[in-house]
């Protein structure tokens with residue numbers, strides 16, 4: 001991919017799942033990667049090792065995107081470690097299953113804090129530094145097919161991803177004059193820990209597979225390839241759009 005070599009990329013939630021795949025791919029493209037994680041650092045260490053094996057450089061930072069001080073510290077850490085932060089991948093995300101009428105306030109607050117408020121203020125901290133340094137940049141949000149498609153039982157998740165889509169569209173316009181592009185990548189069903197319950201439930205999994213025209217779940221690598229493109233110079237004229245990586249799931253409504 002053109003132009004990724006030497007760029008500095010922050011990837012949130014990069015100790016596991018899709019974020020780990022993105023960090024490794026960007027590292028393999030020659031980027032210097034800031035691996036953000038929360039909780040147990042073992043996944044982040046694994047990511048760092050893989051980035052280095054792929055020929056890239058990586059630093060690990062523990063930062064909870066729901067905390068303003070952590071968000072500021074994450075951007076500062078990138079500039080301190082590598083002298084810049086050119087690419088931000090807002091990947092960290094969670095979901096809670098609950099019928100709408102049973103959804104606890106705490107679930108709503110947590111899902112919105114990680115999936116929407118976190119990206120909002122992390123992007124703000126990322127952009128302020130670029131604006132002050134008069135440098136261009138790239139923002140890629142990992143949203144979901146559910147930024148557009150319903151997901152009954154996951155209304156909080158849908159709110160957060162729908163919000164992420166509009167944040168992306170708004171910022172594409174507001175940040176375009178600064179030379180900063182903003183896009184969403186919308187994965188479908190990908191094999192990651194967020195899907196653990198589904199992956200262990202064979203009837204549900206088979207039903208889902210039946211709805212995916214390409215006949216398999218996605219992998220973190222499938223998503224990472226799109227992110228690498230959007231972060232590269234090849235995507236210099238691409239902003240304000242969502243790129244769906246779902247094996248055709250979204251387009252496969254069928255009457256029984």
Ligand code: BGC
Pocket residue numbers: 095143144145146151187188189190194195198
């Ligand atoms: C969710 C998964 C779900 C998939 C497809 C993803 O955004 O995290 O739980 O299986 O969308 O519906």
